[in-house]
Amino acid sequence: xxxxxxxxHRLLLEGLSNLLExxxxxxxxxxxxxxxxxxxxxSLHPDVILMDIRMPRCDGLCATRVIKAEMPEIKIxxxxxxxxxxxxxxxxKSGACGYLLKSMDAEELVEALDQVQQGIPPFSPGLAxxxxxxxxxxxxxxSAAPPPAVPPGPPGGLTARQREVLALVAEGxxxxxxxxxxxxxxxTIKYHMSxxxxxxxxxHRAQVLAYAGRLGLDK
Numbered sequence: 001x002x003x004x005x006x007x008x009h010r011l012l013l014e015g016l017s018n019l020l021e022x023x024x025x026x027x028x029x030x031x032x033x034x035x036x037x038x039x040x041x042x043s044l045h046p047d048v049i050l051m052d053i054r055m056p057r058c059d060g061l062c063a064t065r066v067i068k069a070e071m072p073e074i075k076i077x078x079x080x081x082x083x084x085x086x087x088x089x090x091x092x093k094s095g096a097c098g099y100l101l102k103s104m105d106a107e108e109l110v111e112a113l114d115q116v117q118q119g120i121p122p123f124s125p126g127l128a129x130x131x132x133x134x135x136x137x138x139x140x141x142x143s144a145a146p147p148p149a150v151p152p153g154p155p156g157g158l159t160a161r162q163r164e165v166l167a168l169v170a171e172g173x174x175x176x177x178x179x180x181x182x183x184x185x186x187x188t189i190k191y192h193m194s195x196x197x198x199x200x201x202x203x204h205r206a207q208v209l210a211y212a213g214r215l216g217l218d219k
Contacts, residue, residue, distance in 0.1 A: 001117050002028040004046040006037035006063065007079070008055045012102075016050065023110050034058025041067045041074060048116055051096070053080045053087055061087070061094050068095030075116050079109075085130055098122040120190045125171070158199060165192040 003025055007013050010032070017027045028046040031037035033055040041049060049067065053060040064076050077098040078091045088099050100112055101124040112122035158166070168178040175189040182189075 002026040002046045004049045006031040007052040034063030049076045050079045064094040
């Protein structure tokens with residue numbers, strides 16, 4: 001796996017680079033802001049980008065949208081100090097596949113990158129529950145715009161089992177612990193989490209496109 005690091009704190013970049021290389025993870029490059037991250041993503045084409053949010057010239061959320069639009073196969077994980085719901089929701093809406101806090105320890109970060117490589121969305125404890133709440137409800141639209149049609153089914157399009165898995169993961173349980181609680185193999189839990197994130201992305205995107213269509217923004 002090759003990883004591009006994007007953060008405006010040089011000391012943090014160097015520390016992350018040393019940490020990843022010590023665990024035999026290739027550091028493809030380091031960017032100091034969003035514009036540089038976009039440029040390096042185009043030239044280096046890394047497997048994963050660890051992206052900070054607060055950066056000069058172009059923040060991490062904007063850079064994520066640009067990179068995912070041009071190179072959707074690159075996986076972007078937000079690594080930030082922000083615990084704000086708005087940042088979390090916007091990151092996932094922008095195409096990030098995970099959201100990690102800088103308060104995590106080194107082993108947790110390496111494990112999170114391993115999850116990314118396996119197609120499992122990594123989140124710091126408690127953040128997955130917030131996502132479930134956000135995607136489960138429909139954001140109110142301006143009164144001038146009629147609400148878009150919503151596909152039938154449970155909130156967020158998640159099955160009862162998937163909601164159960166996500167709730168336990170959000171409590172901070174490992175996939176092994178969740179599997180033991182539910183009588184399922186850890187590999188099955190990983191599969192459920194991958195399906196959950198895919199559904200949440202699709203569900204939200206459908207709502208956004210429907211809303212844009214109502215306002216004539218898709219022309």
